[in-house]
Amino acid sequence: MGKQSIKSKDLSKLGYRHDVTRGLAMNLAARHFKHVPKEEILAQLQDVLLEPKKYLQHPALAPLALKLAPPVTTQPFETFDLKPESAPLKIYGAKEIEVIAKKQMELALRLPVAVQGALMPDAHAGFGLPIGGVLVVDNAVIPYAVGLDIGCRMAMSVFNVPEKFLQTNAFQLKKALKEFTHFGIEGGLDFAQEHDVLDHPDFQATSLLRKLHGKAVKQLGTSGTGNHFVEFGALELLEQNTLGLPAGTYLALLSHSGSRGFGAAVAKHYSALAMDLCELPREAKSLAWLSLDSEAGQEYWLSMQLAGDYAQACHDRIHLNLAKAIGEKPVARVENHHNFAWKEVSGNGQELVVHRKGATPAHAGELGFIPGSMTTAGYLVSGKGVADALFSASHGAGRRLSRGRAKESFTMSDLKKRLSGAGVTLIGGSTEEHTLAYKDIDTVMQAQHQLVDIHGKFLPKVVRMHKE
Structure with missing residues (x-):
């Protein structure tokens, strides 16, 4: 936009009559068109006002187009029956997957919109879809198949420091984790967090997103409960790795968490809305979908994307804060989403929606990280692009025991012995995350050797x- 910025009065002259659309237009212009001449962006904003439908898929202006011309179709209430037969399903590591998880996946594949599915070797029972389930549908999105923790992801920073850093600076690393991370539903960090995501114009796109902005500010840079973690460890890189670093052992910082209360609120709101609009048999009601042609479907899609960006921002802050705390700069970063939906093109050229609930995207050459447990190895991987697996891999070792059963089966005394034996220091945690509550990570990796290459x-x- 050069030296001149778009003003409210400029937009009023174009015909923008409402404060919300004027504010959204100004935010989008400032964010995405910094170097575009003022006359050009004003001409484009006028075109959006005149023909908003043309811009509903625009990478920058879609939120404004959605505000100016919500899709004319509202999803009507409908009752659906399940198909008598499931759509095609490919299972990896079937021997290690409980029957209930397979049944959940087969049920999802009987939805009228279902096209294809896959189960990863870490799969276990979940809500809606099993964890480790990948579901492809046509022109729809299923909020409960994405999950409550939208955009949950792994992020790893690699530091080029000697291996002995972990031993000689153990106290410093423990202190940094105590002071610069926060876990749990309540509260936040004791110092202010900043990130561009908080200024994202999509926070103004719906009344729900506007209400959730304050929660997003408060929880930025924090982690949740359950199996979420932040940890320092040793990364052994192989000779042939895609990070461009020499083989050897590096200090690495690994985090696992998602979009916090913000994402959970979005998931609950649109899951309830989907179930109000799409009535399914009782056993499948949580798998209700929103049509992508509907206003609700487009609102959820936009909100899901923003939740994914917010999850990434939380990891950005975690890694920045901890890197500063230990006085080191990372030489590489690897990250990947799970609990998300993507628009992907099938082999016959059809655009479909791929839900990965606890599954790692694994297109050819795509980097990701698959963790084990707090005392076992995790693996830096790249995808092999296997179509039968829906270009996916596991997102971890996968639970062998539910959290409730783990609590009943293990004691803190036993957990401490295992931690000591593995040379691991644990801050917080509980027996719910006991290493024996998880499947053997190496068995899981062997079951998906066709899907990923290991780099470290x-x-x-x-x-x-x-x-807890």
């Missing part, structure tokens, strides 16, 4: 989790 092995050393 990570061993946790100082781990922080939520204390």
Whole structure:
């Protein structure tokens, strides 16, 4: 836009009559068109006002187009029956997957919109879709198949420091995790967090997103409960790795968490809306969908994308804060979403929606990280692009025991012995995350050797989790 910025009066002259659309237009112009001449962006904003439908898929202006011309179709209430037969399903590591998870996946594949599915070797029972389930549908999105923790992701920073750093600076690493991370539903960090995502214009796109902005500000840079963690450890990079670093052992920082209360509120709102609009048989009601041609479907899609960006921002802050705390700069970063939906083109050229609930995207050459447990290895991987697996891999080792059963089966005394034996220091945590509550990570990796290449092995050393 050069030296001149778009003003409210400029937009009023174009015909923008409402404060919300004027504010959204100004935010989008400032964010995405910084170097575009003022006359050109004003001409484009006028075109959006005149023909908003043309811009509903525009990478920058879609939120404004959605405000100016919500889709004319509202999803009517409908009752659906399940198909008698499931759509095609490919299972990896079937021997290690419980029957209930397979049944959940087969049920999802009987939805009228279902096209294809896959189960990863870490799969276990979940809500709606099983964890480790990948579901492809046509022109729809299923909020409960994305999950409550929208955009949950892994992020790893690699530091080029000697291996002995982990031993000689163990106290410093533990102190950094205590002071610069926060876990749990309540509260936040004791110092202000900043990130461009908080200024994202999509926070103004719906009344729900506007209400959730304050929660997003408060929880930025924090982690949740359950299996979310932040940990330092040793990354052993193989000779042939895609990070462009020499083979050897590096200090690495690994985090696992998602979009916090913001994402959970979006998931609950649109899951309830989908169930109000799409009535399914009782056993499948949580798999209700929103049509992508409907206003609700487009609102959820926009909100899901923003929740994913927010989850990434939380990891950005975690890694920035901890890197500063230990006085080191990372030489590489690897991250990947799960609990998300993507628009992907099938082999016959049809655009479909791929839900990965607890599954790692694994297109050819795509980097990702697959963790084990707090005392076992995790793996830096790249995808092999296997179509039968829906270009996916596992997102971890996968639970062998539910959290309730783990609590009943293990004691803190036993957990401490296992931590000591593995040379791991744990801050917080509980028996719910006991290493024996998880499947054997190496068995899981062997079951998906067709899906990913391994580039490095990570061993946790100082781990922080939520204390129940």
